[in-house]
Amino acid sequence: MIYLDDLEVGTETYFGSCEVDRDEVIEFARRYDPQPFHLSDEAAAKTHFGRLAASGWHSCAMVMGVIARKVVETEQAGLGSPGIDELRWLKPVYPGDTLHVSSKIVEVRPSRSKPEIGSIRSATTVTNQDGVPVLTFTSIVLMRRRPV
Template structure:
C-alpha cells in the first residue's frame, strides 16, 4: 500500500490496456449519451466524425476503470475532491486500445484533517498509436501513514 508519504511530485506511470469495442460504445451510449454518432453507424458516417465514436463520458469511464485498477488500487485512497481541466482531445473509435499515463503535479497535507493528504495528478488517456484522447487533473485524497509526523 502506498501512502501520501510515498508519493513524489513529478512521479509518472503508465497503466492498463483497454480494448474498445463497437458493441460497448453503442451499449454505453444507448444508456447514457444516445447521440446518433455514438449509437448509429449510418448516422455516424454523416457526422463530423465520419464514423462511430465513443461518448466522451464513456472514454472517461474507461480511463477511470484503468485508474482504479492501477494506481488507486495501490494507494491508500480516500476518494477525490473532483477533477479539473477535463478535456476530450480526440474521438475514441472501435478497435482502439487505450491506456493511461499519470503524473503527480502537487501534494500537500489537508489543513482541516491532518490524516489525509491532497495529491493532484494529471491523467492522459492514450491510444495504441500514442494519441492523447482525454486528459484531466484529478484532485485525489490519500491517507497519511503517519499523520502525527505531518
C-alpha cells in the same frame, strides 16, 4: 500500502490499457449518451467523426476502470476524489482503439485541517494505440497519510 507521504511531485505512473469494444460503445450510448453518432455507423458517417465514436463519458468511464484496478492492485491509501479539473476530449475514440492511461503528479499537499489525510493532483493523459492523446484531465485524489 502506498500513502500520501510516499508520493512525490514529478512521479509518473502508467496505469494500463483497455480495448474499446463496439458493443460496449453502443450499449453505453443507449443508456447514457444516446446521440446518433454514438449509436449508428450511418449517422456517424454524416458527422465530423466519420464513423461510430465512443461517448466522451464512456471514454472517461473506461479510463476510471483502468485507474481503479491499478489503485486496488497496488494497495493505495486512497479516499476517493472531490473531482477533476480541465477535462478535455482531444480526439475521437473509436471501437477497436486501445486506450493507454498515464499520469504525472503535479502536487502533493497534506491537509491543514485534517493531519491524517492530504491530496494529490495528477495530470492524466490518455493516448490511443498510435500514441495520439485523446483525453486529458487533472485529477484530485484524497489519500491517508502514513500512520505515526
